[in-house]
Amino acid sequence: MDRKATIYDIAREAGVSTATVTRVVRRDPHVREATRLKVQQVIDAHAYTPSLSAQNLEGGRSRMLAVVLPVISNLYFNRILDAAYWEAERNGCSIRLFQTMENQAISPELVNELIRCRMDGVLFAGSIWSADREDLNSALSRLGKYMPVATICPPDVSLECICIQSDLVNCSRLPVRHLHTLGHRRIAFLGGSMHSKDTSRRGAGFLEQLRLMDLPDDPAYHVDAGYDMESGERAILRMLSGLDASRWPTAIVTFNDLVALGVMKQLKKMGLSLPRDMAIIGCDNQFFCAYTDPSLTSVDLHPEEMAQSAVRELLLARESSARSFAMVREATLVVRESCGAQLGFRKL
Amino acid sequence: MDRKATIYDIAREAGVSTATVTRVVRRDPHVREATRLKVQQVIDAHAYTPSLSAQNLEGGRSRMLAVVLPVISNLYFNRILDAAYWEAERNGCSIRLFQTMENQAISPELVNELIRCRMDGVLFAGSIWSADREDLNSALSRLGKYMPVATICPPDVSLECICIQSDLVNCSRLPVRHLHTLGHRRIAFLGGSMHSKDTSRRGAGFLEQLRLMDLPDDPAYHVDAGYDMESGERAILRMLSGLDASRWPTAIVTFNDLVALGVMKQLKKMGLSLPRDMAIIGCDNQFFCAYTDPSLTSVDLHPEEMAQSAVRELLLARESSARSFAMVREATLVVRESCGAQLGFRKL
DNA sequence: GCGGTTTTTGGAAAAATCTGCAAAAAAGCG
DNA sequence: CGCTTTTTTGCAGATTTTTCCAAAAACCGC
Numbered sequence: 213m214d215r216k217a218t219i220y221d222i223a224r225e226a227g228v229s230t231a232t233v234t235r236v237v238r239r240d241p242h243v244r245e246a247t248r249l250k251v252q253q254v255i256d257a258h259a260y261t262p263s264l265s266a267q268n269l270e271g272g273r274s275r276m277l278a279v280v281l282p283v284i285s286n287l288y289f290n291r292i293l294d295a296a297y298w299e300a301e302r303n304g305c306s307i308r309l310f311q312t313m314e315n316q317a318i319s320p321e322l323v324n325e326l327i328r329c330r331m332d333g334v335l336f337a338g339s340i341w342s343a344d345r346e347d348l349n350s351a352l353s354r355l356g357k358y359m360p361v362a363t364i365c366p367p368d369v370s371l372e373c374i375c376i377q378s379d380l381v382n383c384s385r386l387p388v389r390h391l392h393t394l395g396h397r398r399i400a401f402l403g404g405s406m407h408s409k410d411t412s413r414r415g416a417g418f419l420e421q422l423r424l425m426d427l428p429d430d431p432a433y434h435v436d437a438g439y440d441m442e443s444g445e446r447a448i449l450r451m452l453s454g455l456d457a458s459r460w461p462t463a464i465v466t467f468n469d470l471v472a473l474g475v476m477k478q479l480k481k482m483g484l485s486l487p488r489d490m491a492i493i494g495c496d497n498q499f500f501c502a503y504t505d506p507s508l509t510s511v512d513l514h515p516e517e518m519a520q521s522a523v524r525e526l527l528l529a530r531e532s533s534a535r536s537f538a539m540v541r542e543a544t545l546v547v548r549e550s551c552g553a554q555l556g557f558r559k560l
Numbered sequence: 561m562d563r564k565a566t567i568y569d570i571a572r573e574a575g576v577s578t579a580t581v582t583r584v585v586r587r588d589p590h591v592r593e594a595t596r597l598k599v600q601q602v603i604d605a606h607a608y609t610p611s612l613s614a615q616n617l618e619g620g621r622s623r624m625l626a627v628v629l630p631v632i633s634n635l636y637f638n639r640i641l642d643a644a645y646w647e648a649e650r651n652g653c654s655i656r657l658f659q660t661m662e663n664q665a666i667s668p669e670l671v672n673e674l675i676r677c678r679m680d681g682v683l684f685a686g687s688i689w690s691a692d693r694e695d696l697n698s699a700l701s702r703l704g705k706y707m708p709v710a711t712i713c714p715p716d717v718s719l720e721c722i723c724i725q726s727d728l729v730n731c732s733r734l735p736v737r738h739l740h741t742l743g744h745r746r747i748a749f750l751g752g753s754m755h756s757k758d759t760s761r762r763g764a765g766f767l768e769q770l771r772l773m774d775l776p777d778d779p780a781y782h783v784d785a786g787y788d789m790e791s792g793e794r795a796i797l798r799m800l801s802g803l804d805a806s807r808w809p810t811a812i813v814t815f816n817d818l819v820a821l822g823v824m825k826q827l828k829k830m831g832l833s834l835p836r837d838m839a840i841i842g843c844d845n846q847f848f849c850a851y852t853d854p855s856l857t858s859v860d861l862h863p864e865e866m867a868q869s870a871v872r873e874l875l876l877a878r879e880s881s882a883r884s885f886a887m888v889r890e891a892t893l894v895v896r897e898s899c900g901a902q903l904g905f906r907k908l
Numbered sequence: 909g910c911g912g913t914t915t916t917t918g919g920a921a922a923a924a925t926c927t928g929c930a931a932a933a934a935a936g937c938g
Numbered sequence: 939c940g941c942t943t944t945t946t947t948g949c950a951g952a953t954t955t956t957t958c959c960a961a962a963a964a965c966c967g968c
Contacts, residue, residue, distance in 0.1 A: 216675070216706065217923055229948045234926060244934095244946060259702075259705050261676040265622065268613040270953050272769050284632070285642050294633050297659060326608040327564070354607070358564065414744060414919035473851045480853060488676055503821045505828060505853045566954060577918045582956060583966035592916060592964090617923050909968100916963070922956085933946070938939105 217258040226254040227310070237262060253421050268330070269281075277526060278326055278334040280310040280318075286439075288468070288515055292337050292364065295516035300525040305332065309489070315379045317344070318351040327358050333526035335519070337364040360529035362522040366413050372536050374525045377516045379543035384417030384513050385491040386545040390509070391423050394551055396463040396491060400433035402475065403467025418465060433461055437471060444474025462491065463551065469494035469501055469510055475502060487552035497546050500530050506549035514541045574602040585610060589809055616678070625874060626674055626682040628658040628666075634787075634864055635846050640685050640712065643867035651875050653680065665692070666699040676707050681874035683867070685712040708877035710865070710870040712760050720884050722867045722873045727891035732765030732860050734893040735813045735841040738857070740773050742899055744811040745841060748781035750795050750823060751815025759903070777834060781809055785819060792822025800830070810839065811899065815840035815851055824852060824898075834899035845894050854897035862889045868888040 223230045229253060235243045236251040254260075268274045279296050281289040296441060297307050308329065326334055331334060345448050353372050355361050362374035366379065401418045415434060422429045432455055437447030444466060452460060467474040472494030476486060477490070484490055486506050494501065497512035518541050529535050547553050568807060571578045576599060576700050583591045584599040591599075602608075627644050629637040645655050652776035656677065666684070674682055682703060700721050703709050715729065739747050749766045763782060770777045780803055785795030792814060798809060814820040820842035824834060832838055836855050842849065843861035866889050877883050896903050 216924095219926095220924080230925075231927080231948060232946085233945090238926090242946065247946080259672075259675075261672050262926095263617070263924055265613050265616040266953090268953095268957090269611065269617050269923090270925050270927090272953075276584075283642075284645070285638060290633060290638055294631075294659075297632075308654055309645060309657065311642075324607075324609050327607075330564075331611045345589060361869045473848065475749065476853050477853070481792070499789070499927080500821065500848055503825050505825070567956095568954080578955075579918060579957080580916085586956090590916065596918080610956095611954055614923090615956080617954075618956045620923075711919090821929090911968100912966085914963105914965075918959105918961075919959090921958090923954100926952085928951095929949090931946105931948075933944105935944070936942085938941095 216263070217260045221510065222251070222254050222258065222260050225258075226251045234262075238458050253427075256340065265467045270515055272330070273332055273530075274330045275305050276308050276329065277305055277523065278308045278310060278329070279337070280322070280334060281337045282312050282314065284309065284311060284446070287515040288496050289338060293551050295439075295519035296335060296523050299520045300527075303527050305527070309439075317347055320351075323351055323355055326355060331359050331372060332530055333360045333362065333523075335364070335522045335526060337519075360526045360535075361418045362526050362529075364518050364522060367538075367540060373536065374529065375538040376522045376525075377538050377540045378513045378515075380414055380417050382543040382545075383495060383513060384387045384414065384421050384465075386511055387495075387509075388418065388425065388427075389420040390545055390547070390553070391463045391465070391493065391551060392549070393489060394463075394491065394553055397461075398430075398461040399426055399427060399463045399465060400435070400451065400461035401465050401467075402444065402451065403437040403471040404439065414467065430459075432459070437467065439468060440470050441474035441477070444471035445478045446474075447471070448475045448478045450480075464490060464492045466492065466494050469496045469498045469508060472510075472550075473500075473504065473510055476508075482555065487550050489521065491551040493545075493551060501546070501548060504550075508550045509548045509553070511543050512546055512547050513543050517541050564611070565608045567608075567610065569601065570602050570606060570608050573594040573606075574599045577790045582610075609612050609831045616654055620677045620840055621878075622679070622680055623653050624677065624679055625653055625871065626656045626658060626671070626677070626679045627685070628660060628682060629685045630660050632657065632659060636844050636861075637686060638773045639863045640867040642873050643864035644683060644775055646756070647871040647877075653875070664743075665695055668699075671703055673729075673754040674703060675891060679707050681708045681710065681871075683710045683712070683865075683870045683874060706817060708874045708883075710874050710877075712866050712870060714720050715886075715888060720868065722877065722883065723886040725886055725888045726861045726863075726866065727888050728762055728765050730891040731843065731861060732762060732813075733857055734770050734891065735843075735857075736766065736773065736775075738893055738895070738901070739811045739813070739839060739841065739899060740775070742839065745775055746778075746807075746809040747775060747811045747813060748799065748809035749813050749815075750783050750785070750792065750799070751785040751819040752787065762815065778807075780807070785815065786818060787818065789822035789825070791816050792819035793826040794822075795819070796823045796826045797830075812838060812840045814840065814842050817844045817846045817856060820856055820858075820898075821848075821852065824856075835898050849894070850869075852898075857899045857901070858894050860894055861891050863893065865889050 219230045219233050222233045232243060233251055236248050277300050279293055281292060284290050284293055300307050304477055349372055352361055356373060363371055363378060364376045364378060367377040388399060401415055404414060419429050434448050435451045437443045464475055466475060475492060477488060479490055494508050496511040497510040499507040501510045567578045567581050571581050580591060580595060581599055593895040625640055625648050630639060631639050632641055648655050671797050697720055700719055701708050704721060710724060711719055712724045715725040736747060749763055752762060767777050783795050783799045785791045812823055814823060820840055823840060827838055828835060842858040849858045850903050851854040
């Protein structure tokens with residue numbers, strides 16, 4: 213491995229001071245054309261690039277944002293990461309990724325690491341909302357002393373940071389309303405895990421919608437089901453086999469599209485025809501929704517836009533004094549075939 | 561934002577030198593218990609964490625690996641990134657992500673950026689193999705002067721770096737052999753784009769297999785089709801509508817699972833029943849393969865293991881002098897329903 | 909308590925860059 | 939050319955940590 217040329221090497225060889233080299237590199241106009249040319253030549257000859265570490269050390273900034281999320285293999289978070297990446301890129305920053313897995317809280321080690329790296333900002337997404345509120349706010353406010361903090365979080369969580377809230381209200385309301393319009397009365401909710409605050413929140417919104425529309429909120433219609441396909445498969449089987457067929461729901465709303473995928477598989481295995489025998493609505497509007505059979509109606513929370521806003525606000529907050537506020541991106545329903553709307557199906 | 565306490569602050573307050581503080585932080589045993597305790601107390605009181613930039617500047621290392629890939633939203637690359645992340649994490653390193661999009665070459669700006677950041681190593685995956693071989697090797701060898709370089713690349717590309725080769729031979733052979741065993745004789749290949757070297761390589765392997773097994777390699781069975789679902793949908797339509805039904809292939813091998821998803825959708829739209837009327841095999845063994853209808857037989861290239869090896873070798877190469885070699889992870893076929901094997905289907 | 913060991917500690921340099929201020933050079937003008 | 943004004947350049951210090959070497963302190967046996 214070659215030793216990299218330093219600004220000293222360049223300065224010596226070009227017969228100028230390091231200050232002048234810096235000026236050339238940073239395109240400072242206060243430098244004579246002749247000098248600029250001479251220095252640039254040496255720079256090119258050595259393919260000199262200033263060291264990021266030294267720049268960061270001097271400037272006290274790292275031009276790096278942290279994105280903390282449970283897993284990138286989950287498509288929802290994948291989209292958040294992707295959007296954050298490009299928005300950061302557009303602003304000359306890079307992203308440092310942290311995966312917390314199923315960790316339900318912000319660990320002190322993570323906080324330390326973030327501070328150690330002198331991140332220019334940090335964006336939290338997912339899962340940590342189940343942490344104790346006290347712990348959460350103390351971790352966030354500790355972090356907030358060193359860098360702007362943003363979160364993509366449920367709407368009723370008001371944290372001391374930039375809160376980009378996901379629209380859980382519409383996330384429950386839109387599917388229920390849609391199904392109601394199509395004549396469905398027995399609607400079940402499937403997914404998430406009950407001990408996660410995030411899910412119970414979603415479940416709660418769902419129940420509230422049912423009540424608002426005078427629909428039955430049979431507890432049997434609300435099942436703990438995890439976040440993936442296998443969970444969905446098992447959960448729907450459990451739900452249906454525990455019920456007399458006459459009491460079966462006619463429509464299922466799931467925590468996300470993965471769960472929906474599992475549900476659809478299981479329903480087909482049971483010989484049901486979709487959407488005739490059962491309507492289903494997922495959440496996240498993942499790429500494969502248009503390619504399932506039937507294609508899957510789904511709620512889009514617009515994670516990309518939330519991530520983009522979050523990064524933008526983080527970068528703004530870097531300059532101005534710390535800010536703390538909330539904003540919401542409205543969720544939308546993407547109607548496809550899985551409820552039969554396009555086929556003209558109506559229950560009863 | 562608070563000003564972070566520096567090692568000087570701690571040293572002054574604890575009444576010791578900075579050297580001693582460093583020793584305490586790094587758990588150097590050459591420090592008296594009484595001193596250690598006193599210093600640790602001050603450290604805790606200020607929640608002091610050493611600055612990464614300063615450490616990196618001093619040490620000349622960044623403890624950071626670069627992963628360069630076209631897009632993370634593609635599941636194949638997503639898995640590579642995820643595996644690389646965890647392997648790096650296990651070794652106290654972090655990952656800096658670079659997305660090149662459809663860029664077919666390694667841009668000089670990227671090379672500069674990698675050097676500027678003093679990466680401890682860089683892993684290239686995907687798409688860049690279509691670059692001019694000269695350009696590619698010159699970029700890699702320039703980089704190689706500053707950091708170890710690894711690539712996840714097709715098998716016939718022998719670059720001056722650590723090459724983790726994907727097993728394109730079996731990637732073509734396994735599906736063709738499987739379909740042949742099931743009695744298929746007219747097999748088509750669908751996907752990728754002909755002007756990408758990566759694809760034509762895959763296409764070439766496919767053709768070779770057909771010839772080896774004395775199967776017809778009708779040019780009409782080999783269609784340019786991109787990498788996503790829409791492309792698959794369009795391509796299969798184009799292929800079939802250009803052929804008399806008697807000459808239709810009885811099985812389709814696709815570039816990846818996304819293309820397969822599109823093909824399946826289009827075939828169903830045309831009223832065909834799968835796998836009875838048409839067998840299909842994807843590639844990448846994505847999570848949704850088990851949940852399509854019918855579930856999709858697919859080739860697994862094991863990107864996780866390749867990424868893991870790559871990172872491991874990069875970290876090893878950091879110590880020892882630069883190494884240049886190649887290794888292959890054998891691809892495997894994951895049989896599901898889309899060829900009818902499990903249902904006992906056989907052609908003719 | 910003293911010489912010799914071993915353990916702890918501190919001083920100073922090095923890592924690479926940027927910036928504020930002052931000095932030097934160039935330019936303008938009579 | 940000399941004086942003033944403007945532009946260019948360099949110096950020195952600041953950023954934070956680590957490491958080597960030497961100095962200081964503690965310890966041990968006699």
